[in-house]
Amino acid sequence: MDALPPFTATSVHEIPTIHRRVTTNFLDHTTRTIAYRQKQLRALYWGLKDAEPALLEACKLDLGKSAYETYMTEVGWVLNDIVFMDKNLARFMKDEKAEDIDLTNSFMKPHIRKEPLGAVLIIGAYNFPIQLSLGPLVGAIAAGCTAVLKPSENAPNAARAMQHVIRNCLDADSYQIVQGAIPETTALLDCKWDKIFYTGNANVGTIIAKKAAETLTPITLELGGRNPAIISKNADARLAARRLLWAKLMNAGQVCVSQNHILVEKEILPALIEQMKLALAEFHPKGAENNSDYGRIVNERQWQRLKDMLDSTEGKVVIGGKTDRATLFFEPTVVEVHDPGDPLLKDESFGPLIPILPVDSLNEAIRTANSLHATPLGLYAFGSKAETEKILSETRSGGASVNDGFYHASIPTLAFGGVGDSGSGSYRGKASFDCFTHRRSVVTTPWWMERLLAIRYPPYTDAKLKQLKMLTAAKPHFGRQGGSTGGLAWWVLGLGGSDKTGAATRST
Known part of the structure; x- marks a missing residue:
């Protein structure tokens, strides 16, 4: 492929023009046909395929991410997502017959049309700069939306590579990319969008939600979370150690869905720490600092933030602790803490x-x-079946994996999203199509029903009200005390005033 252009911020003065361009093209109905959508998806696939070496190199430069990890979690992920979406697009776009419609209303043929929301803004994140930017874009294209993508400025090489692909492969009237940081993002948020999709931290998510509320713009927020792992005394210590370390070593821990802390019953704590040591020795036999597959922190500011957290803890470092500012290296570091208020748990x-x-x-x-966090993005439960069921029943989270670290988030066709302050909305697989789609309810009232519909027209009379009740009133399947009744026959026999237990109910 051609040499990539340097990373240059988009002029804020150009942004309103870019917004008008994609909005106008949506209103021209260009993107509505399946042929158009598939043409864009297929062009994006081959553009990414051709740019694969540059994308792998970009993530290495930005995050120290290995080619293996970048292909698995970024490039290969998006390529497979495009193939899945293209293959299933006709089914996703098809009208749906409305459910639970009574006989009278069924004559109006109620159904659901799948309508694109319009011109959308997608704001990506730096930790998985390709997947978290292009994954939502695939959903927007499939849904028939036009879009502007604003990649993270903290991964400038990945942003440059994606800019090359989008500008060379996609319809420029429908799909644009804006580069930059706070000023450019602010200018984008000053425009009126039909949907905003943001991946990042909760502080910025709050700003975006407030700005979107000014124009009643719907949003999807994919935010971070202080995700807990809970390990019972009956868990398999070796399994828990290996699986949680896998989740935390990915991308040097720069994963919004990895566990933020581990809550472990005291009886199994020594075994867990020992198994973590064994697993780390297996994963990094020469040490993480000498393993080219182990990533680096994205920039010095984030490295310093982590170093400050480590320096501020009252806990005891039991594994790791090595750092190197010059190379942005941060060793996997296990710290035993004894206060829920410790900075490593609170933040x-x-x-x-x-x-x-x-x-x-x-x-x-x-x-x-x-x-610590009532609604984290993920939760990871280790223990017996009864124990993990108890954990799931008595907690909340955007998603959960039982006896594993964030495996639920690694399934590309499983809906993924947060809840509460870890986010709103979901995407991936069919959910990506749904994320950018309006389900439009449609009915068609036939001319021959006019006589049957006479009861809805004034003047209203007692006779019309009686007829209306006869046609529309649903009979409850429960009595006054809340017990179940025997259905229609129960009411025909005049037993509707009694509960299932047979006890007569008193009138009030």
């Missing part, structure tokens, strides 16, 4: 810090998890 590390808090019981672990 999201977004790095390879692994605080472990011993607890006396599973109930204490659940209470602590809920108090």
